[in-house]
Amino acid sequence: MASKLATELEPAKYSQETESLVKRLAGPSSGKAGLAKDQTEINRIISDASKGSKFYENEKKKDKELTVRIDKILKQRDEAINGADIAKIEADIDQLICKIESQRDLTQIIVHVDMDAFFASVELLDNPDLKGKPFAVGKGILTTASYDARKYGIRSGMAGFIAKKLCPELIFVPNHYARYSELSNQVMDIFHRYDPDMCPAGCDEGYLNITSYCEEHSMTAEECVQDMRETVFRETKLTMLAKICSDKNKPNGQFQLEFDPESIKSFMYDLSIRKVPGVGRVNERLLDAIGIKTCGNIFTQRAVLSLMDKQFGLVFLLRTYLGIANNTVQAHRREERKSIGAERTFASLENIQKIHDKLAEVAAELESDMDETGWTGRTVTLKFKLDTYQVCTRAKSLDHWVSKKEELYAIGKELLAAELPVKIRLIGLRVTKLKDLRDTATNGIKRFFESANKDESPRKKARLDPEEFEDNDNMDEAMPGYHENDETDYKLEDDSLEGDEVIDLTNTLEDVSGGETAVSQTRRPPHSTSNSHASSKLEPPKRPRSNSEAKPVIKPISKTLEMHECPICGKTLETDNQGLNAHVDFCLSRGAIMEAQGSATKSIKDTSTYKGWPKPESSTKSNSKPSTFGKTRRPVASKRGK
DNA sequence: GCGGATCAC
DNA sequence: TATGGTGATCCGC
Numbered sequence: 294m295a296s297k298l299a300t301e302l303e304p305a306k307y308s309q310e311t312e313s314l315v316k317r318l319a320g321p322s323s324g325k326a327g328l329a330k331d332q333t334e335i336n337r338i339i340s341d342a343s344k345g346s347k348f349y350e351n352e353k354k355k356d357k358e359l360t361v362r363i364d365k366i367l368k369q370r371d372e373a374i375n376g377a378d379i380a381k382i383e384a385d386i387d388q389l390i391c392k393i394e395s396q397r398d399l400t401q402i403i404v405h406v407d408m409d410a411f412f413a414s415v416e417l418l419d420n421p422d423l424k425g426k427p428f429a430v431g432k433g434i435l436t437t438a439s440y441d442a443r444k445y446g447i448r449s450g451m452a453g454f455i456a457k458k459l460c461p462e463l464i465f466v467p468n469h470y471a472r473y474s475e476l477s478n479q480v481m482d483i484f485h486r487y488d489p490d491m492c493p494a495g496c497d498e499g500y501l502n503i504t505s506y507c508e509e510h511s512m513t514a515e516e517c518v519q520d521m522r523e524t525v526f527r528e529t530k531l532t533m534l535a536k537i538c539s540d541k542n543k544p545n546g547q548f549q550l551e552f553d554p555e556s557i558k559s560f561m562y563d564l565s566i567r568k569v570p571g572v573g574r575v576n577e578r579l580l581d582a583i584g585i586k587t588c589g590n591i592f593t594q595r596a597v598l599s600l601m602d603k604q605f606g607l608v609f610l611l612r613t614y615l616g617i618a619n620n621t622v623q624a625h626r627r628e629e630r631k632s633i634g635a636e637r638t639f640a641s642l643e644n645i646q647k648i649h650d651k652l653a654e655v656a657a658e659l660e661s662d663m664d665e666t667g668w669t670g671r672t673v674t675l676k677f678k679l680d681t682y683q684v685c686t687r688a689k690s691l692d693h694w695v696s697k698k699e700e701l702y703a704i705g706k707e708l709l710a711a712e713l714p715v716k717i718r719l720i721g722l723r724v725t726k727l728k729d730l731r732d733t734a735t736n737g738i739k740r741f742f743e744s745a746n747k748d749e750s751p752r753k754k755a756r757l758d759p760e761e762f763e764d765n766d767n768m769d770e771a772m773p774g775y776h777e778n779d780e781t782d783y784k785l786e787d788d789s790l791e792g793d794e795v796i797d798l799t800n801t802l803e804d805v806s807g808g809e810t811a812v813s814q815t816r817r818p819p820h821s822t823s824n825s826h827a828s829s830k831l832e833p834p835k836r837p838r839s840n841s842e843a844k845p846v847i848k849p850i851s852k853t854l855e856m857h858e859c860p861i862c863g864k865t866l867e868t869d870n871q872g873l874n875a876h877v878d879f880c881l882s883r884g885a886i887m888e889a890q891g892s893a894t895k896s897i898k899d900t901s902t903y904k905g906w907p908k909p910e911s912s913t914k915s916n917s918k919p920s921t922f923g924k925t926r927r928p929v930a931s932k933r934g935k
Numbered sequence: 936g937c938g939g940a941t942c943a944c
Numbered sequence: 945t946a947t948g949g950t951g952a953t954c955c956g957c
Binding site for chain 3: 320346347431434454455631632633682718721
């Protein structure tokens with residue numbers, strides 16, 4: 294279990310590349326599994342291409358810091374274990390597990406749906422010639438890669454020049470955000486039919502509680518999701534993948550997709566801890582250090598986790614082990630927003646005047662966004678990234694509300710002045726301690742306007758704004774970052790289901806949080822600072838919203854079975870990836886022919902003036918919700934001993 | 936309240 | 945030949 298012991302003494306080897314560094318360089322999506330064979334070569338190419346760069350050096354530095362941090366945690370562990378009554382501890386935890394288990398609620402059917410390689414699919418839709426070819430969307434940093442490109446190890450978030458090395462024939466396709474927004478709106482619109490209070494997660498995925506829909510339409514969860522997928526394909530010609538890992542207990546058992554505690558636990562047992570929302574690259578390594586690679590290992594190592602509850606968050610992990618998550622789904626509410634900001638990366642600058650110019654641009658952009666979305670705030674945070682990739686933030690709280698670019702710029706300049714001289718490659722501004730200028734309850738004037746407008750939705754209002762109309766064809770929500778489907782690679786590798794999907798083990802404990810409290814909250818475990826050592830605590834992701842309960846949205850990894858479900862016809866095939874691809878192509882072409890005329894809008898790509906990433910507002914869609922902006926699954930907390 | 940970190944998308 | 949942008953949360957000060 295001990296991965297590399299921290300002490301990197303090895304003066305001999307100058308820059309020894311640790312396994313973790315190579316993995317880190319491979320990118321955040323570097324899940325696990327897989328293609329050990331090729332992946333090694335791929336990682337080598339990526340590493341070689343990066344070597345020597347400032348980016349590389351920074352990654353190396355972070356990797357070393359993490360190694361040191363892990364070493365401290367291991368020492369803490371050893372001290373804690375020494376003399377501890379492990380048997381007693383485990384017995385206590387087993388009781389805790391029973392308590393948590395007793396709160397499992399299988400009454401809600403919650404699904405996570407996700408468009409398949411969204412950006413790439415849209416490009417393919419608009420340019421069929423790309424079919425079968427390795428292509429990537431985006432320049433500089435790739436927003437997504439086609440399935441054919443993924444075979445070369447190319448992933449979203451990867452630098453274009455690295456991708457080119459992995460696949461010289463790679464075709465680069467520019468982003469067409471307006472198109473993605475358009476289709477995203479269509480898809481979200483469809484999702485809302487199944488759950489009006491669905492929670493969008495980025496532009497191409499969402500969480501839906503389809504319990505009511507199934508009841509009202511006398512449908513099973515499978516039928517409902519199948520119907521949803523067909524509707525999405527019929528109306529957008531895009532494929533959507535969804536899988537239901539949960540189902541409601543039916544009166545008359547005839548469950549194919551078992552939905553009982555045992556089946557769920559069985560599913561979770563071999564699931565990589567990395568698949569758990571909130572467990573990123575860092576926490577994956579920390580957990581690995583104490584012998585936890587899979588959710589099943591959580592149980593195995595429960596005593597250690599208990600002794601180090603502060604660092605890892607025992608309850609959160611036990612819930613994960615049991616496959617118990619939050620069972621509520623709710624759209625984000627406007628008032629939940631905590632911040633709004635803008636930032637830009639550029640070729641490193643040292644010249645203060647030029648830096649100020651960049652700052653002014655960011656300030657103007659932020660003012661524009663704040664104005665369009667109706668926010669103002671009291672704290673301004675300047676962010677800048679040094680030439681070395683080290684990120685720094687400097688904040689200032691004020692006694693009044695700020696939102697004008699002149700002031701944002703002035704504050705940013707002041708904060709930056711204290712840091713000079715600097716050579717930076719990014720600068721940004723963020724405003725927090727927000728006040729909602731559209732809050733009808735606290736703003737009489739606004740209320741008047743809104744009622745006069747007869748439209749409660751801020752979004753529609755925005756739509757009336759000419760300026761907004763222009764650069765906004767976006768979607769409801771903030772466009773997600775890249776990383777459309779980081780896990781798809783693995784899935785493909787595993788021969789598992791393609792796409793992503795799904796999910797959810799819905800269960801939940803209505804409230805471990807509020808209720809019985811026997812379970813020490815997952816949410817915010819008491820933290821005593823005991824050791825000042827590095828620690829990290831895992832906390833429950835807040836994903837689907839609402840509660841703070843953990844919510845394991847797990848994307849199923851294939852069971853190594855060679856069974857594939859066609860995303861189009863839903864048929865299960867026993868074949869390999871190529872066979873599946875061929876079948877999918879067939880289904881797509883047939884569907885395309887059939888649906889062709891209907892809404893053929895092949896639409897011309899809107900090369901127009903799309904400005905950067907989509908902004909949060911907008912609409913065009915009738916029923917969109919108030920905007921949810923980026924969501925977060927956050928569980929981990931970290932603390933690091935410096 | 937501030938700054939660093941981690942994570943998701 | 946040059947590694948993104950937006951938002952959230954947590955921890956230790």
